[in-house]
Amino acid sequence: MxxxxxxxxxxxxxxxxxxxxxxxxxxxxxxxxxxxLKPTYIVKAKLVVSNSLAGDFKKGSLKGLPKSLRRAIRASQKLAIASSQSSTQEKLAILKSKNLLSSFIKHHKLKQVMYPKRWDTVNKRWIKSSSNLIKRVFEWGASPIEESFESQRKSYEPKDYKALQLLSKKLKVKMNKKNGLITITLKWKDPTTGSYITKLLIDYANQFILNREQNIINDEIKNIEHLLKNENRPVNIKLLQEQIEQRKVKLSTAASQLAQPFKVIVPPKPPVEATxxxxxxxxxxxxxxxxxxxxxxxxxxxxxxxxxxxxxxxx
Structure with a gap:
């Protein structure tokens, strides 16, 4: 050869x-x-984006109002639509954003799950680092200096940016442009924990976007109430009150969780086989x-x- x-x-x-x-x-x-040798499981979930709350009002609801009031309300609605993350791409960007993931980690205390070897489940605290010398001192029972060494030991708690980098590496969010389906994939060593974290992330993203849209609607209500204080005509007062009622209905719908930004088509389930x-x-x-x-x-x-x-x- x-x-x-x-x-x-x-x-x-x-x-x-x-x-x-x-x-x-x-x-x-x-x-x-x-x-x-260490199996990795991939958890998948499929979502679709639903309509936004902010700026979603009937087209003919402003008829009968003076032009100045209509312009003021329409300007408020346009501002709401522009800043409410109402489009699919914008909601997808929120789902991928580091701001959402970092607040998600803090809210659910995921660092304890992501770094189980550093977390003391019995004492419910982060394990502290120690050198071989300190370990020997503790084993020999040197009680007079044990407390001074204990105070100098550093906690093994990971930094926030490290936890964010790890979760971003394990998580992938993609959208199919043909059918609009959003696929969330999460790589995790434990399939049950992975599916639970994926479910928590979807719920947290829904609540995160709903809170933003509720804040925008509340701002609209304040603007219309300000217009209402300066209005003297009974007809205009009635129409402005109707505008406020429409927005309060939207708020109550959001509070009852009937309108979710992301609707789950395929829920996350623990995979049977490792990848x-x-x-x-x-x-x-x-x-x-x-x-x-x-x-x-x-x-x-x-x-x-x-x-x-x-x-x-x-x-």
Whole structure:
């Protein structure tokens, strides 16, 4: 067997060629086995974006009002629509935003779940770091200096940005432009915990967006009430009161959770089987490096054999 290396050919025996095939294959197989020793589960959920609360009022509801009042209310509605994150892309951006994820981690105290080895479930506190010297002092029972060492130990609590980076790495949000479905995928070691976190994230995102839209509607009500104070005509007062009632109905609908920004089509369920990780790029690089290593070993063996044969000839 011969292999072309540039302008030269490398002649290989059957044993050398078999080692050139066998060693990279074994290396790649061991790598795949090692990275899959700890199983990883992928939890999926499918959502669709529903209509927004802010700015969603009947077109003919402003008829009968003077132009000045209509302009003021319409300007308020346009401002509401522009800043209420009402479109699909904007709601998708909120779902992906670091602001939402960081507040989600703090609200549900997810750092304790994301870093279980650093959390003391019995004492309900973060485990504190200690050097080998401090451990020895504690084991020998040096009680006079134990408290001073204890005060100097640092907590193993992870930083907020580290937890955010970890969750962002495990979480992916994509939207299918053809049908508008949003797919949330979360990689987690425990399938039950992963599905529970995905469900919590959907509920938290819904409440997060609803709170923003409720605040916008409340601002609209305040603006209309301000117009109402300066209005003297009974007809206009009645119409302005109707505008306020419409917005209060929207608020009550949001409070009853009948209008959710994201409607769940496929709820998150714990997967039965773990996902096999098979990084092609890493395996390709590993295969090339193992081939280079094998060729170096073959050339080294040939060099040793050549010098041994040369010594035997001179003897």
């Amino acid at each position: 011969r292999i072309k290396l540039g302008q030269r050919y490398l002649h290989l025996s059957k044993s050398e060629f078999s080692s050139l095939v066998f060693i990279p294959l074994v290396a790649c197989t061991l790598f795949v086995v090692l990275i899959n 096999l990780r098979f990084p092609f790029l890493v395996l390709f690089i590993l295969w090339i490096l193992s081939n280079i290593f094998t060729l170096i070993m073959i050339s080294r063996n040939r060099y040793v054999k050549y010098h041994k044969a040369k010594e035997l000839v001179f003897q």
